[in-house]
Amino acid sequence: xxxxxxxPSNKVTEKGKDVELxxxxxxxxxxxYWYRQSLGQGLEFxxxxxxxSAPDKxxxxxxxxSAERTGGSVSTLTxxxxxxxxxxxxxxxSSPGNTIYFGEGSWLTVV
Amino acid sequence: GQQVMQIPxxxxxxxxxxxxxxxxxSTTLSNIQWYKQRPGGHPVFLIQLVKSGEVKKQKRxxxxxxxxxxxxxxxxxxxxxxxxxxxxxxxxxxxxxxIFGTGTRLKVLA
Numbered sequence: 001x002x003x004x005x006x007x008p009s010n011k012v013t014e015k016g017k018d019v020e021l022x023x024x025x026x027x028x029x030x031x032x033y034w035y036r037q038s039l040g041q042g043l044e045f046x047x048x049x050x051x052x053s054a055p056d057k058x059x060x061x062x063x064x065x066s067a068e069r070t071g072g073s074v075s076t077l078t079x080x081x082x083x084x085x086x087x088x089x090x091x092x093x094s095s096p097g098n099t100i101y102f103g104e105g106s107w108l109t110v111v
Numbered sequence: 112g113q114q115v116m117q118i119p120x121x122x123x124x125x126x127x128x129x130x131x132x133x134x135x136x137s138t139t140l141s142n143i144q145w146y147k148q149r150p151g152g153h154p155v156f157l158i159q160l161v162k163s164g165e166v167k168k169q170k171r172x173x174x175x176x177x178x179x180x181x182x183x184x185x186x187x188x189x190x191x192x193x194x195x196x197x198x199x200x201x202x203x204x205x206x207x208x209x210i211f212g213t214g215t216r217l218k219v220l221a
Contacts (some may be wrong), residue, residue: 031207040174043154043211075181091153100145100201100209102153 004103006092012109013082021106025094031051032075033100034067034094045086048062049075082110115140115202117212125220130187132215134200141203142174143183146211149196154211157185190219 005024013019025032030096034046045059049069060066069075079086089105115171116135124130133198134143142161145153158167160176167174173186187194 010121033209034213040216044212045210047210049210050207056205095207097207098159100146100154101156104153 001042004092004094004101006090006103006106007103008106010107010109011025011057011072012111015084016081018078018080019082020091021079023077023092023094025073025075025092025102026101027073029070029096029101031093031095031097032069033063033095034075034077035091035092035093036061036088037105038088039099046090057075069082082108084110087111115200115210116194117178117198117200119215120143120213121216121218123218123220124190124196126192127189129188130194130217132198132217134183134185134212135201136181136202139180140183141180143180144201144203145174145185146199147196148199148214151175152196154159154199187217190217195219198212 006028007022012063032049036044036046041087047054047057048066049061051072064080087110089107091102091105093100093102117156119132144159146158147157148154158174161201162178165176175184185198197214197216199214202206202208204210
C-alpha cells in the first residue's frame, strides 16, 4: 500500500484479555517502530525492528508486551492480560533509514 | 538514556501571532527532526536538520539547529488556525532508533 497500514483501527477489550495489533509497513522499509501515545501525551518508544530482528526492546513496559516481525514486513504487537493502563493509541511507523512514516494508529480501550 | 525536552508544553495564541517551540537535550544530537500531529491524527514529518547552526524555512515555518547541536527551535510566523496541533522534535539515538520530545500543543484562537 501507499502508507503504513494498521489494524484494527479501534479495539475495545475487557481487562485480562489478550490483544494483537497488526502493522503493515511501507514496502521496502527496513526499519519498523512501535510507539505508544496515551491521551494528550507524547510518544513513548516501545520497540524497533531492523529487518526481522529487534535490536532494541528497551521500551516494552512489561513482559505482557511482545512483538514480532516476519519476512521483514508485517509486525504484530501482542499485549497479554490487558490492564486499564494499557489504554492508548499504538502507533506503528516504518522508515527506509531516515524519515519516519507513521500509520493512523490502533486505538485500544481496556474496560 | 538520551532525553529530549520540549518547552512549552502548551501554547495558546491569537490567530496572526507568532509561535515558537524549543527542543533541548543535555547531549549532542546527531540530527533533529520535527513532526506535526493534528488533533486525532498521526505525526507527520516536517523537516530534518543535520548541520550545526542550520536554518531551514518552509513558508511561515523556520527551523533552527543550535551551534552546539544540543537544541533546536521551530518558529511559526503569523499563525493560522490550520497550524493547530502538537509539534514534536525527534532525534536519532544509535543507528535507527528515534527518541521523540515531549511535544508542544498549539492552539490558535480565531
